Amino acid sequence: xxxxxxxxxxxxxxxxxxxxxxxxxxxxxxxIHEVTSPQAFDGLRLAGRTMRxxxxxxxxxxxxxPTVDWDKxxxxxxxxxxVETLRKNAAEFGVRLHPLxxxxxxxxxxxxxxxxxxxxxxxxxxxxxxxxxHGAFGAIAFGIGTxxxxxxxATQTLPQAKPRTMAVTVNxxxxxxxxxxxxxxxxxxxTGTGGGQGYIVEYRGQAIRELSxxxxxxxxxxxxxxxxxxxxxxxxxxxxxxxxxxxEAPKGxxxxxxxxxxxxxxxxxxxxxxxxxxxxxxxxxxxxxxxTNPGQGAPLGASVPNPADFADEQDRVAAEKALTYMGLExxxxxxxxxxxxxxxxxxxxxxxxxxxxxxxxxxxxxxxxGTRLLVVPGSVKVRLQAQEExxxxxxxxxxxxxxxxxCSMCLGMNPDTLAPGERSASTSNRNFEGRQGKxxxxxxxxxxxxxxxxxxxxxxxxxxxxxxxx
Amino acid sequence: xDKFTTHTGVGVPLKRSNVDTDQIIPAVYLKRVTRxxxxxxxxxxxxxxxxxxxxxxxxxDGTVLVAGPDFGTGSSREHAVWALQNYGxxxxxxxxxxxxxxxxxxxxxxxxxQVDEKVVQRxxxxxxxNPGGRITVDLEAQTVSSADGSVxxxxxxxxxxxxxxxxxxxDIGITLSHEADIESYExxxxxxxxxxx
Ligand code: SF4
Numbered sequence: 178x179x180x181x182x183x184x185x186x187x188x189x190x191x192x193x194x195x196x197x198x199x200x201x202x203x204x205x206x207x208x209i210h211e212v213t214s215p216q217a218f219d220g221l222r223l224a225g226r227t228m229r230x231x232x233x234x235x236x237x238x239x240x241x242x243p244t245v246d247w248d249k250x251x252x253x254x255x256x257x258x259x260v261e262t263l264r265k266n267a268a269e270f271g272v273r274l275h276p277l278x279x280x281x282x283x284x285x286x287x288x289x290x291x292x293x294x295x296x297x298x299x300x301x302x303x304x305x306x307x308x309x310x311h312g313a314f315g316a317i318a319f320g321i322g323t324x325x326x327x328x329x330x331a332t333q334t335l336p337q338a339k340p341r342t343m344a345v346t347v348n349x350x351x352x353x354x355x356x357x358x359x360x361x362x363x364x365x366x367x368t369g370t371g372g373g374q375g376y377i378v379e380y381r382g383q384a385i386r387e388l389s390x391x392x393x394x395x396x397x398x399x400x401x402x403x404x405x406x407x408x409x410x411x412x413x414x415x416x417x418x419x420x421x422x423x424x425e426a427p428k429g430x431x432x433x434x435x436x437x438x439x440x441x442x443x444x445x446x447x448x449x450x451x452x453x454x455x456x457x458x459x460x461x462x463x464x465x466x467x468x469t470n471p472g473q474g475a476p477l478g479a480s481v482p483n484p485a486d487f488a489d490e491q492d493r494v495a496a497e498k499a500l501t502y503m504g505l506e507x508x509x510x511x512x513x514x515x516x517x518x519x520x521x522x523x524x525x526x527x528x529x530x531x532x533x534x535x536x537x538x539x540x541x542x543x544x545x546x547g548t549r550l551l552v553v554p555g556s557v558k559v560r561l562q563a564q565e566e567x568x569x570x571x572x573x574x575x576x577x578x579x580x581x582x583x584c585s586m587c588l589g590m591n592p593d594t595l596a597p598g599e600r601s602a603s604t605s606n607r608n609f610e611g612r613q614g615k616x617x618x619x620x621x622x623x624x625x626x627x628x629x630x631x632x633x634x635x636x637x638x639x640x641x642x643x644x645x646x647x
Numbered sequence: 648x649d650k651f652t653t654h655t656g657v658g659v660p661l662k663r664s665n666v667d668t669d670q671i672i673p674a675v676y677l678k679r680v681t682r683x684x685x686x687x688x689x690x691x692x693x694x695x696x697x698x699x700x701x702x703x704x705x706x707x708d709g710t711v712l713v714a715g716p717d718f719g720t721g722s723s724r725e726h727a728v729w730a731l732q733n734y735g736x737x738x739x740x741x742x743x744x745x746x747x748x749x750x751x752x753x754x755x756x757x758x759x760x761q762v763d764e765k766v767v768q769r770x771x772x773x774x775x776x777n778p779g780g781r782i783t784v785d786l787e788a789q790t791v792s793s794a795d796g797s798v799x800x801x802x803x804x805x806x807x808x809x810x811x812x813x814x815x816x817x818d819i820g821i822t823l824s825h826e827a828d829i830e831s832y833e834x835x836x837x838x839x840x841x842x843x844x
Contacts, residue, residue: 192825192828192829192832193825193828197806197807198807199807201822201825201828201829203829203832203833203836205840205841206841206843212677212678213723213724213725215680216680216681216682219680219681219682220682224819226819229829231843231844232842232843232844233842233843234843235843241678253678255678255679256678258678258680259678259680262680271844273843273844293841294841294843296840296841299840299841304723304725305722305723306721306722306723306747320723320747321723321747322723322724322725322728322747322750322751322754323725323726324725324751324754324755324818325750325751325754327819328818328819328822331819331822331823332819332822332823332826332829333829333833334822334829336807336818336821336822338805338807370665370717370720371716371717371720371743371745374743374745374746375746404720404745404746406746425841425843426841427839427841431838431839432839434837434839435837435839438837470665470667470720491664491715491716494664495664495665588674589674589675590674590675590677590678607669607721607722609667609669609670609721610669610670610692611669611673611692612669612674615673615675615692
């Protein structure tokens with residue numbers, strides 16, 4: 178019987194396999210950042226252990242770095258301690274670090290792909306759940322906890338039970354103006370936040386093939402939001418073309434050998450998945466969340482649901498709680514919800530293509546009175562590229578704040594937070610209570626919806642905008 | 648890591664589903680660079696509410712958390728496990744755990760006992776009738792039971808995690824005993840695989 182893509186990649190990385198025990202999996206790339214690594218390095222030191230492969234490890238500063246005044250000392254003492262601890266550890270153990278001010282500083286899941294370190298068929302881990310992003314290249318990539326970070330530092334391996342496999346097939350093409358973000362939000366609302374639990378999910382079908390690498394990263398990024406262990410997409414010409422000119426891509430004969438191998442990384446025709454879901458791309462429309470988990474979403478054209486309409490008791494209670502927290506009335510058209518802050522950024526939607534899309538929507542418009550728009554590039558490189566293309570000017574002229582690179586308001590660990598009760602439309606991946614600041618209310622949206630919302634001040638799609646006069 | 652065989656302690660009913668790691672410990676509490684002290688952030692947002700279960704005297708010494716389904720979803724932060732442990736919890740009982748949380752728990756020595764949804768309900772009923780009541784978790788036998796004997800049922804845990812918890816084995820030590828396998832694997836890795844240095 179044939180094997181699925183994820184089974185092939187898995188099998189290639191098994192160091193040791195014993196019945197009744199998890200496989201010992203070799204890790205090709207370990208990404209680290211300031212928040213989940215200090216205790217891991219500490220544990221290593223305490224046990225008198227060394228790091229096995231600093232040469233397969235990359236560190237960046239992203240989670241709590243400031244996006245203004247990044248050349249000054251970090252004001253928040255705890256954030257500063259974490260960043261300084263990372264710098265100290267990187268120096269002590271010989272790890273390559275891209276610190277604030279470096280061209281490759283930024284969100285770890287943006288930096289890996291932009292350097293070309295993320296390649297098909299790899300195993301990639303990071304102490305961050307959105308490591309699933311790298312699955313877009315046909316890699317098995319998943320988030321790990323700090324103890325596992327320590328384990329990888331010490332051994333470059335991880336004991337892992339083999340997950341089950343699932344295929345999500347998206348047939349047909351996405352309608353014009355509908356993005357990868359709308360697709361994944363739709364999927365999560367259909368399956369619920371636990372629907373992918375225990376699975377490595379392979380996204381396939383025409384609509385997935387037609388996505389750019391950026392779009393594929395958006396989809397894989399949010400795999401974790403419906404509970405999956407990881408998400409991945411078979412590598413193809415789109416993948417190879419994206420990697421080819423990147424600094425760390427294989428060169429010359431190595432490139433040919435690599436591509437020859439990558440072409441074998443496809444799910445065999447006779448492979449069987451443990452579970453399959455089929456979706457029709459033509460039915461996907463701009464999609465936003467109204468609740469406090471990523472599965473509580475609806476098409477933008479719909480209204481805030483009535484909890485009484487949920488058949489399942491748990492869902493009903495969850496919806497009631499969510500509406501109370503979100504300060505929403507059942508039956509209110511989603512388009513009438515007024516938004517205070519729009520956040521464009523994060524590892525879900527903070528890449529150059531996202532900023533181009535945002536600028537295209539916003540060009541010639543002004544940010545609505547009483548609304549603020551924060552544009553935070555995923556990395557310094559994305560920021561510089563955007564500036565080269567003049568996108569920063571489009572944002573600034575519209576009245577937006579153009580920031581430095583980092584996670585920023587995605588999780589509110591730096592000063593970019595919502596005030597209690599403040600409402601945001603955010604291109605990030607989590608709308609949990611307090612995620613963007615205590616008491617903050619988050620609506621997850623796509624980039625075009627975020628940009629249009631900034632202009633109108635209420636949840637909107639680009640089609641709702643009056644034509645702009647440039 | 649300490650060995651875990653059996654534990655008896657005050658059961659704490661957390662009647663919520665989908666308790667994600669941001670609720671267990673909000674991001675603002677993650678800025679420490681040490682491994683202890685995270686109990687101050689445990690369920691921080693809910694602890695402002697005087698009626699919240701952990702604010703009731705009778706549950707002060709709680710060690711067995713009985714939670715609704717989909718416990719530990721969301722961010723992979725292991726601090727969620729540390730916060731529960733630093734607070735004093737030894738066991739979390741739920742009908743469904745998020746994978747990452749379950750993995751993190753096993754590694755840190757916190758028992759994530761998966762039971763049928765009905766068992767959670769019966770434990771809640773027991774705790775409603777007997778606030779401060781004790782629950783025993785026997786890892787060897789894989790059973791949970793209430794002190795009054797009204798609930799005795801089995802729980803699921805994967806055999807490998809169980810073996811480690813029973814023996815108090817640390818992960819890295821186990822793996823390093825297989826270093827020869829790692830070396831031989833490394834000798835077969837293709838030269839074109841990327842390196843950072
Ligand atoms: S952007 Fe948000 S989701 Fe992505 S790594 Fe940063 S904090 Fe995590």
